[in-house]
Amino acid sequence: xxxxxxxxxxxxxxxxxxxxxxxxxxxxxxxxxxxxxxxxxxxxxxxxxxxxxxxxxxxxxxxxxxxxxxxxxxxxxxxxxxxxxxxxxxxxxxxxxxxxxxxxxxxxxxxxxxxxxxxxxxxxxxxxxxxxxxxxxxxxxxxxxxxxxxxxxxxxxxxxxxxxxxxxxxxxxxxxxxxxxxxxxxxxxxxxxxxxxxxxxxxxxxxxxxxxxxxxxxxxxxxxxxxxxxxxxxxxxxxxxxxx
Amino acid sequence: xxxxxxxxxxxxxxxxxxxxxxxxxxxxxxxxxxxxxxxxxxxxxxxxxxxxxxxxxxxxxxxxxxxxxxxxxxxxxxxxxxxxxxxxxxxxxxxxxxxxxxxxxxxxxxxxxxxxxxxxxxxxxxxxxxxxxxxxxxxxxxxxxxxxxxxxxxxxxxxxxxxxxxxxxxxxxxxxxxxxxxxxxxxxxxxxxxxxxxxxxxxxxxxxxxxxxxxxxxxxxxxxxxxxxxxxxxxxxxxxxxxx
DNA sequence: CGGCCATTTGACACCTGTCAATGTCTGTGG
DNA sequence: CCACAGACATTGACAGGTGTCAAATGGCCG
Numbered sequence: 275x276x277x278x279x280x281x282x283x284x285x286x287x288x289x290x291x292x293x294x295x296x297x298x299x300x301x302x303x304x305x306x307x308x309x310x311x312x313x314x315x316x317x318x319x320x321x322x323x324x325x326x327x328x329x330x331x332x333x334x335x336x337x338x339x340x341x342x343x344x345x346x347x348x349x350x351x352x353x354x355x356x357x358x359x360x361x362x363x364x365x366x367x368x369x370x371x372x373x374x375x376x377x378x379x380x381x382x383x384x385x386x387x388x389x390x391x392x393x394x395x396x397x398x399x400x401x402x403x404x405x406x407x408x409x410x411x412x413x414x415x416x417x418x419x420x421x422x423x424x425x426x427x428x429x430x431x432x433x434x435x436x437x438x439x440x441x442x443x444x445x446x447x448x449x450x451x452x453x454x455x456x457x458x459x460x461x462x463x464x465x466x467x468x469x470x471x472x473x474x475x476x477x478x479x480x481x482x483x484x485x486x487x488x489x490x491x492x493x494x495x496x497x498x499x500x501x502x503x504x505x506x507x508x509x510x511x512x513x514x515x516x517x518x
Numbered sequence: 519x520x521x522x523x524x525x526x527x528x529x530x531x532x533x534x535x536x537x538x539x540x541x542x543x544x545x546x547x548x549x550x551x552x553x554x555x556x557x558x559x560x561x562x563x564x565x566x567x568x569x570x571x572x573x574x575x576x577x578x579x580x581x582x583x584x585x586x587x588x589x590x591x592x593x594x595x596x597x598x599x600x601x602x603x604x605x606x607x608x609x610x611x612x613x614x615x616x617x618x619x620x621x622x623x624x625x626x627x628x629x630x631x632x633x634x635x636x637x638x639x640x641x642x643x644x645x646x647x648x649x650x651x652x653x654x655x656x657x658x659x660x661x662x663x664x665x666x667x668x669x670x671x672x673x674x675x676x677x678x679x680x681x682x683x684x685x686x687x688x689x690x691x692x693x694x695x696x697x698x699x700x701x702x703x704x705x706x707x708x709x710x711x712x713x714x715x716x717x718x719x720x721x722x723x724x725x726x727x728x729x730x731x732x733x734x735x736x737x738x739x740x741x742x743x744x745x746x747x748x749x750x751x752x753x754x755x756x757x758x759x760x761x762x
Numbered sequence: 763c764g765g766c767c768a769t770t771t772g773a774c775a776c777c778t779g780t781c782a783a784t785g786t787c788t789g790t791g792g
Numbered sequence: 793c794c795a796c797a798g799a800c801a802t803t804g805a806c807a808g809g810t811g812t813c814a815a816a817t818g819g820c821c822g
Contacts, residue, residue, distance in 0.1 A: 339662050342748050347662040361651060369655050407605060411613050413657060418583050418591040420664040421709030425810075456768065465665030467811050472770060488819095504586050669778070700800065711779050716802060731801095732787095 281305050282355030282443045283329050287401045289442065297395040304391055305329050305381035317372040317380075318359050326382045328358040333378030334454050338462065339370045348463035350413060351375075351436070351455075355443040360406055376454045420465045428464050429474045430503035433484055433491055438507055450485075450492035525549050526599030526687040527573050531645045533686060541639040548635055549573050549625035561602070561616040561624075570626045572602040577622030578698055582706065583614045592707035594657060595619075595680070595699075599687040604650055620698045664709045672708050673718045674747035677728055677735055682751055694729075694736035 280288075284301055287293065293301065308331065311317060317328065320340065335352040349370060352358050358372060358380065392399040412435070419428050436453070440446030457475070461468040479485045483499045485492040493499060500507065528545055531537065537545065552575065555561060561572065561579070579596040593614060596602050602616060602624065636643040659679070663672050680697065684690030701719070705712040723729045727743045729736040737743060744751065 339658065341662070341666060345666045347665040349658055349661060361654070369658065410605070410654060410657075413654075413661065414583065414593055414613065417593060417657065417661050417664065418585065420661065421591040422585060422589045458768080468768090469770090469812080470810055473810090476770080701802095702800080712800090713780080713802090714778055717778090720802080 281329070281331065283357075285444070286355045286442050287405065290404060291397065291401045293397065293401065294395075297398050300391045300395040300398060304383055304387060305331070307382050308379055309382055311374050311378050311380065313374050313377055315374070317374065318362065320369065320371045326384055327360050327362070327388070328380040328382055330354050330356050330358055331379040331381060333380075334375040335372055335378060336375055336459065336463070337370050337372050346462050347465065348459065350409065350416065351463070353436075353439060353443065354445065357402070357405060357409070360402075360409075375459065416463075425464070425466055425470060425474045426477060427503055428466075429460070429471070429478065430483065430499050431505055432460070432464060433486070434499060434503055434505045434507070437491065437493070448493055448496045450490060452489060453486070453491045454489060525573070525575065527601075529688070530599045530686050531649065534648060535641065535645045537641065537645065538639075541642050544635045544639040544642060548627050548631060549575070551626045552623055553626055555618050555622050555624065557618050557621060559618070561618065570628055571604050571606070571632070572624040572626055574598050574600050574602055575623040575625060577624075578619040579616055579622060580619055580703065580707070581614050581616050590706050591709065592703065594653065594660065595707070597680075597683060597687065598689065601646070601649060601653070604646075604653075619703065660707075669708070669710055669714060669718050670721060671747055672710075673704070673715070673722065674727065674743050675749055676704070676708060677730070678743060678747055678749045678751075681735065681737070692737055692740045694734060696733060697730070697735045698733055 280298070281302065283305070284293075284298060287301070288298075311333075317335070330352050332354050335356075335358060336348045337350050337352065337358075338346050338348040340346045352372075362369075388402075392402075415435070419431055423431065437446050437448070437451055440451045445451060457471045458468050460466070460475075461471045464471070466474070475486050478499075479487075479494075482494050483502065484494055499505075525546065527549070528537075528542060531545070532542075555577075574596050576598050579600075579602060580592045581594050581596065581602075582590050582592040584590045596616075606613075632646075636646075656679070663675055667675065681690050681692075681695055684695045685692075689695060701715045702712050704710070704719075705715045708715070710718070719730050722743075723731075723738075726738050727746065728738055743749075
C-alpha cells in the first residue's frame with residue numbers, strides 16, 4: 275500500500291515552488307524516519323514541550339484544544355502531506371493537542387534536522403514557510419466560518435475546503451473524497467452539536483448538493499455547493515509570489 | 519505626548535527575551551520611520567500585495583476579512599507595540615485588511631530592513647518569531663472563543679484578554695483600561711450582533727463583573743470575571759522556552 | 763447473538779438575530 | 793445659544809436557528 279514515489283509533501287510543495295533535484299533530495303531525507311501511530315493516543319498533548327514535528331504520510335489527524343468544561347474545539351485537520359506541530363518544534367512549546375483520527379504513518383522531524391535541511395537547501399525554507407502560512411490562512415478562514423456563517427453554509431464551506439486540500443495531494447476531486455471523520459468530529463470543528471450536524475447534513479443531502487455517508491463525501495452538485503458556500507476554490511493556492 | 523523612552527515593542531519583547539544593547543539598538547532603528555494614519559482608511563487592503571509591515575506606536579487597529587454579503591469578521595486587534603502585517607511582508611501576500619480604529623502612529627518596516635536587522639542581531643529574529651507565534655496563539659484562542667463559548671463568556675474572555683495584552687505595554691491593569699472600541703467592533707470580533715453585544719454588556723455590568731462604558735473598560739470584580747471566562751491570565755506569557 | 767458506537771429523528775427550550783423605535787452625546791452651523 | 797444631524801447606545805417584541813434531552817435505528821465486531 276505504501277508508495278515508493280515522491281512523498282505527498284513533495285508533491286504539494288512542487289505545485290508552488292520549482293525545487294531542484296538537490297532540494298528535493300534534502301526534502302526526501304527529512305522523511306526517512308517513519309513511525310506508525312494508532313487511533314486515539316495523542317501525538318502531542320496540550321502543554322507538553324520539547325516535541326518533534328511530523329510530516330504526515332498517511333491517515334488523518336486533528337489538532338484541538340480542550341476546555342476545562344470538557345468541550346473541545348478542533349482547530350484544524352491534517353491530511354497526508356501536511357506538517358504537524360511545526361510551530362511547536364521551532365518554539366519548543368505546544369498550545370494544543372494532536373489526535374490521530376485513523377491509523378497514521380508519519381515521519382518524525384527534529385528541529386536540528388529541519389535547520390540543517392534549510393542550510394543545505396535554502397529555498398526549502400521558503401517553501402516550508404509558505405506551507406505554514408497557508409495553514410495559518412486556513413485557521414483564519416476557519417475563524418470567519420465560525421463567526422459569520424450559518425450552520426449549513428459553514429458545513430458546505432468546510433467540506434469544500436477539505437476537498438480542495440485533498441485534491442492537492444491527489445486524494446480527491448470535484449466528485450468527492452474518502453473521509454474518515456465522524457459527525458462528532460464535524461461538530462467539534464464547526465462549533466455545532468452533533469445532533470445539529472446531522473440535521474444540516476440531511477438538509478444538504480436532500481437539497482442534492484452533497485452527500486456525507488459511510489466514510490465518503492460525494493459532491494452531488496459541486497457548482498451549486500460552491501455558490502451556497504461563497505467558496506473561493508483558489509484561496510488555498512497562494513501561488514504567484516513564490517514562483518520567482 | 520510622544521515618548522522618548524524605549525518603544526513599547528522593545529518593552530514587550532524585553533519581558534521575554536533579554537536583549538543586549540546592540541540588539542536593542544537594532545530594534546530601535548527599525549522604528550525610526552514614523553507615519554501617522556487617520557481613522558477609517560485601510561492600511562492594507564485584502565488582496566493587495568507587496569506591502570510594508572508596521573510596528574504600531576500608538577492607537578488601535580483591527581485586522582478583518584469581509585465577506586461577499588457584506589458582513590465582516592474581525593480577526594484580531596493590534597495595540598501599541600504590536601506588529602502589523604508581518605506575514606504579508608515576508609510572504610508578499612495579504613489575505614485580510616487592516617483598519618485604524620483611532621488615529622495611529624506606526625513605523626513602516628520594509629522587508630529588507632527587517633532581514634538586515636536579523637542579520638545584525640540574530641536573537642532579534644527569535645524574539646520577533648516569538649511575537650508572531652503569540653499572535654497566532656491568540657487567533658487560535660479566538661477560534662475556541664467563537665466555537666465553544668456562549669456570548670457572555672465570550673465577551674468576558676475577550677475583555678480579559680485585551681486587558682492582559684494592554685498590561686504588557688503598561689496601558690492597563692486589573693482595574694481596567696481605556697478602550698476605543700464601539701459595540702459594533704465587539705460584535706464583528708465576537709461573531710455577535712451589535713444588539714446582542716449590548717444585552718451581554720448590560721448583563722455583565724448588572725452582575726457587577728465588568729463595565730464597558732464611554733471608552734473605558736472597568737473590571738468591577740476581576741476574580742469572578744476570570745472564573746466566569748475560564749481565563750488563564752498566563753496563556754499569553756509563553757515565557758520559559760526563550761529565556762535560555 | 764449481544765454490546766457498542768455512530769447515526770437518525772422528534773420534541774422542546776432558549777440563545778441569539780432581526781426589526782424598529784427611542785435615547786444620548788457630540789460637533790456643526792445658523 | 794439653539795437647532796439639527798449623525799453616530800453610537802439602549803430597549804422591546806418577535807422569529808428562527810441551534811442546543812439539549814431522549815429514544816430508536818443501524819452497522820460492526822467479538
